[in-house]
Each structure stands twice: as C-alpha cells, then as structure tokens.
Amino acid sequence: MKKVVFFLLFLLGIGFALMSFSGLANQGEFDSLIIDFKENIPTTQISEDIEEIYQKYADKPELNSMYSVSDNVYVVNGDRKMLRQLRKSSLAKQVEYIEPNYQYQALDAPNDPDYSKQWNFRSINVESAWKETAGDGITVAVIDTGVSRVPDLKLTKFVKGYDFVNDKVNADDDNGHGTHVAGTVAQSTNNGYGVAGIAYKANIMPLKVLSKGGGGTVADIAEAIKFAADNGADVINMSLGGGGASQIMQEAIDYADRKKVVIIAAAGNANQNSASYPARYPKVISVSATDSTGAKANYSNYGAGVDISAPGGGETGKILQNTINPSTGESVFVGFQGTSMAAPHVAGVAALVKASGVAEPSEVLDVLKQSARKVPEDTKNYFGAGHLDAGAAVGLALKGKITFNDFFRWLRNSGYLNPGFWIDGGAVAILPKLGMVIGSYLLAWFIRNYLTFTLSLHSGLIFGSAGLFFLQGLYIFDLPQWPLRLMGSSIPELGNVVVGSTSFNPLFASVLIPFLLVALLSGNKSWKWFAIGSSLGVAACLGINAVIDPTVWGLGSGAIARSFLGVNALLCFALGYLSSQGEKDH
Template sequence: MKRILLLGLFIIGLGFALFNFSGMANRGEFESIIIDFREDIPTINVSQELSAIAQKYQQQPTLNSIFSINDHVYIVEGDRKLLKQLKKSSLKQKTEYIEPNYIYQALEVPNDPEYPKQWNFRSINIEQAWDETKGTGITVAVIDTGVTKVPDLKITKFTEGYDFVNDRTEASDDNGHGTHVAGTIAQSTNNAYGVAGIAYESTIMPLKVLSGSGGGTVADIAEAIKFAADHNANVINLSLGGSGESNLLKEAVDYAYNKGVVVIAAAGNSNQNSAAYPARYPHVISVAATDSTGEKAPYSNYGAGVDISAPGGSETGKILQNTIDPSTGESVFVGFQGTSMAAPHVAGVAALVQASGVTEPAEVLKVLKQSARKLQEDPLNHFGAGHLDAGAAVKLALKGQITFKDFFRWLRDNGYLNPRFWIDGGAIALLPKIAMVLGSYLLAWVLRNYLPFNLSLQSGLIFGSSGLFFLQGLYVFDLPQWPMRLFGSSLPELGNTVVGSATFNPLFASVLIPFALISFLSGHQTLKWFAIGSSLGVAACLGISAVVDPAVWGLGSNAIAQGFLAINAILCFGLAYLASQGEKQKHKA
C-alpha cells in the first residue's frame, strides 16, 4: 500500500512539474493567437463563436487566408493574457488548437556583397553529382520571403506559388533572403552569366510567408507547407525558424511528410545546443552550418535535433548567389551567411537524390546520412551525420543500396505503430476497447465466489472482450493485414477479420461460440476456465457494442441490432454463470 501511495505522489509531482515547465515552447514571440476550430463544427456555429469572442474580448478573429476556410483556422490579435483566457473558456471544447501564432525569423547573418567565389559547391563535391543528374523533374518549394526572378534565375524553371503575407498569387521578394536561397538550389547554370545552382534543372515553387522585415507567422508557414504538399512539391526548404513550438506547424509538417515530401529546415543561428523550430520536429531534416574550412560556423546551432551539416559561410567566406537589394529592388550578387544558407544546400542535394530514384522522405534522409563525410570526433553533435556530400549521395541513390523498404517500412510515422489508429480512430475506438476489457473483469468479479482468477480465465476474458486490439494498428509494408487483424480481434470480431469490416457477423457476435467452447472444453482441467472467461469477455464486448456501435450483418445498426447484441450479452453472462456453478457443484461432490 505504501508503494502505491508513493508511486501516486511521484506521478502527481511529475505531472505538476511538467505542467509548470516553461521550456522552449513558451519562449517564442507572438502578437496574435491561432484558433483552429474542429472541422465537424458547423460554419454557423463557428460564426457565433467568433462573434462571442469579438464581443467579450473586443478583438475580432479573422480567417488566416482563403486556404483556411476548410480547416477553420482563425487569427485574433492578442497576448499571453488573452491566450490564457481563451484556453480556459468553453471555446476549448470546440477547437483543435488554441496556441500562439509565433513569429519566426529568417536566419541569415548580415551579408557582404564582395565575396566572389562559390567554394561551398566544391566542398560538397557537386561536380561528381552533376555527372549523373541536375534535378530534372523535381519541384522544390522555397518557403521564405518570396522569390524575384533576377537575371541569374532567367532560365530557371518556376511553378505557380503564393504570397501568404499579402494573400495573392505573385510571390515576389521584398527582402532578398528567399531569392538568395532559391539561387543556391537552382540558380541558372551553364548560361555564361553569374553563378551556379545545385539542382539547376529542378523547378522552384516560390511561397512567401516572411515579410520584407524577415518575420512571418506560424499560421502562414503551416499553410504554405500544406500548399506545397497539395501542389506536388517534392522538397520543401524552410530557411527560417523560431523558439516557439506549434501544434499547427507540426501537423503541417507531418501532413507533407505523409504525402511523400522531403522537408528541410535551418537549425538556427543562436549557437545553442538544440535546433530551432521547425527544424526540431521529427519529420524535418535539420541542417547545421559549416564555414569554408569545414568547421562549425560560429553562429550555428548544434546538438539535439541536428541531422546533417552543410556550408553556411562565415566572415571568412560567405555563400554567394544572385538576389535583390531590398532597398532598391535591383539585382545584386551578394554573399550571405547563416544556417539559412546551409539548408538549401541540403534541399538541392535532396532534389538530386530524388531525381536519381530515391523518393520517400525517410529513404532520402537515409541516403544523405549514409553518404555524408563522417567526422572522427564530434561529441557535441556539431555536424549530425557529417558533412553533406552531393556526389556520394547521388552515387548511393543510383546504386540502390536502400533495400530495407522492400521488406519493412516505418509504418506511418516512426516504428510499426500507426498513429492514425490512435489519432483518427483512437478517440472513438480506444475507450470502448478498454471498457470491454474492464467490463469482462467486472463480470468475473461478480462471479468471484465461483471463479479461480488463474491465467486461463484471464486469457479468456481478454480473448472474448477485446483481443490484443493494439495490434490492429500495426502496418507492415507489402504484407497482408489480416494476420494483424486476427490477433488484434476479440472473439465476436473474428467473423469479419479477413474482410476488415467493422460490422459484426451475427454468428460470431452471439452466444453460439461461447456455448460451443464451454461444451467442448468443460472436461478439460485448465481450458474450461478459458472457455468460461471467453463467455464473460464476449458478454462485455457485446454489451458495450450494443451501446457504442450496434452494427450487425443483416440487421443494420438500429434498435434491432442493439437488441440482438444486448440479448446475446445477457445469454453469454448466464452461460458463464451456469458453467461456473457446475464447476462449484463438482468441487462439492
């Protein structure tokens, strides 16, 4: 009892500590708040909620952009005080997120326009990669300050983008940062003018989310990521970041990742032992910066979250590309430095890898890491997997050394567990399954005077009520799903295991199989208790299903199906009671 009390106090204390921990997620700057209504809330109800917010807090929420209509993402001006009030209000029950609309910044360091040479391309061994591919057929979304078609982007291919800052289709640059980044990826090359780009036969998709001052909101960045994923981008470059963690942004990254898009971001310029957001998210390739000697750039973040390093430049050697002078709008060749400059090196090489036939995000990351030039000593993880090597990456991709995907694949996100089982269906399916298990034990407790709580009985309770239901969320690439559904099904669900239907087969969802089990196994010393437990488990399963999801073949999901399940639940419990009584009489005799 003392141990249980101490464990309870420990859990309460740990929860209190985590609840009050400020951490990086609370240190970001914001001037507005994201209100993301659930998609199942009718539009008229959303309008009523928006009016109530405006009346109560004297702030009118507005749709973030025309792309927010279906997702119901609204923005309201406000500070931490308003955020706290909104989170404590009844609005929380009708929303997916109420969170800060953090302002992220472009991550460049002040530039020097005199640096004339692209030492950075030779340091990543780009010439060897160009012998095989130049990135044809790959679209790279540059989510940044926009892209202006300067002279050295004249023959670079572009696809339609969008300006999320000003809500218009033309995504021109008024800062210079985004155009510089796009130049590293796909500057026009072999045109007898200016400088080169890494994947210069790829296509640029310009998406403006940062204003002329270099700042932009999480909501705009998240929508741009989804826009890119929905408009056939293969690679996304995010040379931006901040310290605030955002569920909306993470959801957008996961959305793009699940659609097969490689997402790359700058690790940050704070010289801190962790990557910034969004580089820190699991499905983002986080890029640290090196200088012209291959050492960690003085400003570059390192440590936790860094996946790989690439040239970002320093005062002794910057990254030269063609961009605009924001004060005049004129074309200039200028050197920048920062992890913002390192990230597009990796984005360009990722485009070359995809053009070589390796397209899945996890496999692209694997190629980049395996081909990187390793460093013997890197205790603080300054470089992640090592220095980016374009030539080795393309060579590895063309050799087809990534073969594990033919046998197993990380299912959905990471590992074999499929989060959609818990996210999409878990809120509905998980609780009833737990209720079925607990219900079977409760029925056994009712008959405690007649039942020995041994392993056979408990196995029957689990088998009859829920099965190993968590196995239904396992997905193994290219293998049939019915074995997982088989082991993850309860006895009443076995009739629809192979076809994968959620509707009960009336033969299995009845007292017939428990009756057969008890009849055949009653003479066995151990298995009889398994049969009795199965009968109680089926009773719990059918009873809960009658309330939650009464769907039976031939009976529909109406009151008739509900009555069928309820009656058979009662019969199963009665059968278990009679069988346990019979065992009691045997022991008395």
C-alpha cells in the first residue's frame, strides 16, 4: 500500500511540473468569450443556443461586428468558469471553438525622453522581451576602451572590472567607444533621462583593453576574457577586431566557453567577405550590421563566419547612446555606426536569454538563430541566421518554463486557489477523476498476489482510468487545445477528443481497446503490464461513469448506457485478472 500512496503523491508532483507548458506565464486577461458557430449550423439553431446561454448566464451573445455574420462569430461576457462549462456543454458540438476574448494593449515604452530616437530597439522587437525580463542578475563584460559612469549609466549596476592597458583596477573610458557599447547593452532605463538599454537590469563588467587611440593587444584581450570568465561574467561583448588567428586568444575563448560564458564579437567594418577575428572563432557569435532599413550596412563584413545580424546604423540613422567626449571627458549623447554597435545588441539579447534560464552558450546561440527573422535569398550571407529578434528569442527561451510568481498568478487567475472551484468540480470534475485513479489502484490491489507494481503497470493504470486529467483545465492562448485534451484523457475518452464530444464513444468506452492491447502486448514482458494496468484502469473509469455520468453515443444516458458501461467495466476487470494469472510478486 505504501507504493500506491507514494505513487499518487508522485503523480500530483508530476502534475505541477507538467503545468510548466509554454504560455502559462503568458496567460492573458479577459472578461468575455468568443463563440464561433460552425458555418453549417442553421440560423434557427444558433438563435436557440444563444437563448439557452442567455437563460443560464443572464447575458446574451452578440455578433462581434457586421463582418462577423458570415463567420458566425459571437461574443458574450464571461469568465474562466463559464468558459470551462461551455466547453463541456452540448454547445461544443456546434461550434468551431469557444475561447477567451483576450485583451491586448499597446506595449509600454520606457519613459526615457529620447527613446523615440532609438529606432534600433524597435527593429529588434525589444519591448516584447521586456514584458518577461530585463536581464536581472546577468553580468555582461564589455571588453573595450573601458566604461565611464556617465549620467545615463548612473542606475546601471557595475561589478569589478580591470584596466589591462594601464594595469589598474579602475577601467574608465578615455575614448568613448566602450561607454557607448555598454549603453546599448544596459543603459539606465525608465529613469526619465536620455535613452534606454536592452538588458538594463544586467550588471556591466568594464574591462579596458583598448587605449585612448582605440588600439590594443591580443595578450590583453585574452587576459580580459579569462578575467571575465573567472569573475562571474555570463556574456562577453567584444566590439573590436583585427588580423589573423591567435593561440592565446583561442585558449581564452575555449576557457570562457567551458565556464558557460556566451561570447559575442563584431564581424568587422571592411565590407569584405569574411568576419574578422575574434568573431571568426567557432565559439564566438559573429554579428554583422544592418542599417535603419534592415539592409546590410555598406561597411559591414559578411559571408564566412557571420552568425546573425543586428542594427549597426548608417547615414540614414545611427545608434544613439550616452558616452563621453574623448577630448573633454564630458557626457554626450551621440550616434555611432559600425558592427561595434551591432554586437552589443546581440550581447544584450543574449543576457535576456540567459536571464530566461538558458545556460549553455551553444543553446543561447541556437535560441538567437532560431528566433531570428529570416531574410530570403541571402546568397552572400549578409545576415547569418537573419535579423535579431529580442522578443522572439526570449519567448523561445521561456518555452516550457514558468517562474514561481507566474505559476501562482496562473493559479489565481484560473481559480485554482478558490476552494469553491474544487468543490463544484469546475476544472475537470476532480473528485470523480481522482476516484477513477484510486479505483484502478484498488482493483490492482485486490489481485496483488499476481502483480508486480512496475512503471509499465503504473502507466497503464493512470492512462486507462483518468489520464493526466489536470491538463484539461489548462487553457493556453498560444497553444492548440487538442494536445492538452489528448494527454488529459483516459483511454475511454479518446474518442471524445477526436470529435469534441462529451459523450462516450462505445468503441473506446468498452473492453475492446484493453483486449487489443492485451492481445498485442502479451508477448512482451514489460509492455504486458501496461496492457494489464490499462484494463484495470478502464474498468475503474467505466465503473464510476456508469454511476455518475452514463452518457454513450447511440445509447443515451439511461439504463441502457449504464448497463453497457457496467458490463464492460466487469469485462475489463476480468480481462486484467486473467491476463495476470501466473505472474507472482518478486
């Protein structure tokens, strides 16, 4: 009996884990429902259905607009409970779908007064990404001319860096290039001043390897890469480049990669068919530049080694950030152009992706590439995987993940924290479903002398009796509903999933499927237990439904249907019992 109790607790734990489907964190708000009647439904029938809804819910569905007449799209005020009830009602047979009428709104823009001039941020869809993360907890090392804390970096978090040019701790900028790059990554945002940054809650690690004149050595750059990896950097940005391959650089890059640091570098500004080093190294993400129209910037390198493209600016629009005037050291807002400006866009988005839970550098690269907006007929590889898309990248990174706060917000919005929700069985008729699961284990317990509780048997008992029934209560706007209904259904309910009915299909709700499983799987020692468990699970499901909801296609919901389900429940139990004969506990 301890095994049974333990497995039931384990099942509930798995239930919570399975709620981590993509989209849970994106549950939308709504106060009305969309009902799309099938086009072949007569007008008189639609009118009767509308009247029935009005009588039950005191609210009358109305055509959404004059253009909805041909599609029979109606809208009615309603909440999640009403949505679940309508989906389980007879109305479900007459509609294409019933779904939430989600409320959308304009995406909030930062209050930085010059944000409107940052065309580059809108071109990478960063506002969508900000709905999920701003890079909190991620550290981006800017290996450049140093970083000065100009006014629009005042609220940005800095961690310990180093000046490898002058061999000192303070890594202030005396050129302006590095501060500009750092601003693209993490300019202080929503501070009512200046402009915005991509991962504005990330930490900046300033590492100076380039002098006031903009030059630096491979040895300093390699040491900076190792320093970043040893001091907690998650992402490295190198808006710099030069000549051939270097062993010391390669070793540093490999070292950082082993420590799960994502490394990004500019492809170069020579308009040549090859990315420059260090962008050419295999474990470095190489970034080419686009102008404000999305075309290749006329200066950008392309071709061999380019992984992805991002805004680098051009004469029609440069990349605006807060930096220093190298002549005076004073703060200025100025537009730069170059692949040096494109690379920190990717570094900022990589920080957002890392903050979303993707750890391995290779996986971050995959997310960036897969989410990029493809450019057709890019025969010369101007754009690599395509144009950088921050919103799509974060969405892909979060796929299958959900935060603690998101989970409880979803519970609250779905009504799962309301005791009445569970009492009235609003989600998936929880008490009967639990009864079916427990019943299947009790049936197995009655013949325990012939059974070994293997994983295959557990699986059969669950999927024969109730399936992963809690999934039927999940309504996720960015996923099709049928996979959840399929996984949330028991074997007798599979016929319902196909046609969207609430009545049992007599072929599925009978001994037929368990009999076929036993016949097909009896020769396999492991899978035989699944067939036996399925037989007992179906017996529990049909037995309980014979009492509480005996509705079968063609048989109605009276004594005939009740008898049909009851007899088949007994046959399934007998099948499971007979199939287990000769097997002993061990």
